[in-house]
């Protein structure tokens with residue numbers, strides 16, 4: 001079974017958790033796109049819900065799918081948040097931000113009562129860090145942060161797109177770093193977010209309540 005099919009069946013399973021009247025955080029990325037399409041179908045079939053998008057791309061997709069949107073200010077707290085991940089481990093810790101949406105995604109996760117992650121089986125790992133950790137930084141401080149992260153042996157790489165520095169929806173930069181050798185991720189995360197100019201990291205260590213993973217033609221469920 002292809003990764004695309006695994007994403008799709010995990011996305012359909014996640015849509016089952018969305019009930020009438022709910023405010024739903026809408027994640028970003030290719031797996032979240034399947035979930036948005038599925039919710040759009042359900043809205044067309046009579047489901048009443050509103051979404052809060054975690055990126056400009058997701059806002060566009062959700063509008064095309066016919067989902068009504070609210071800003072975070074209007075929504076306040078979401079009943080449920082459904083998002084993808086680049087990696088998840090047995091403790092339901094995540095690396096996110098491969099698509100650059102980690103900052104708004106983390107804000108939505110923080111402001112949601114229940115967080116569901118949907119993924120294909122390739123995202124399941126014993127230990128986080130094969131995927132490089134994205135760190136969002138403000139442009140003004142990025143060069144000094146690069147020097148500091150090099151000193152910490154994290155081998156930062158400034159993310160580029162089409163030969164230009166990649167910019168997030170919040171007009172920040174992304175540094176992708178190597179954390180595979182790091183054992184204490186909580187300590188690492190605290191260290192990183194204390195550096196002035198670091199806005200957020202793609203480590204989501206405790207927000208996830210449920211992971212739905214496509215494994216072949218079945219969906220496996222991992223709970224906190």
Ligand SMILES: O=C[C@H](O)[C@H](O)[C@H](O)COP(=O)(O)O
Nearest residue numbers: 029030031084097099100101
């Ligand atoms: O910034 C992007 C998000 O964190 C995505 O949820 C993550 O990269 C997973 O994306 P995909 O479902 O495309 O693998």
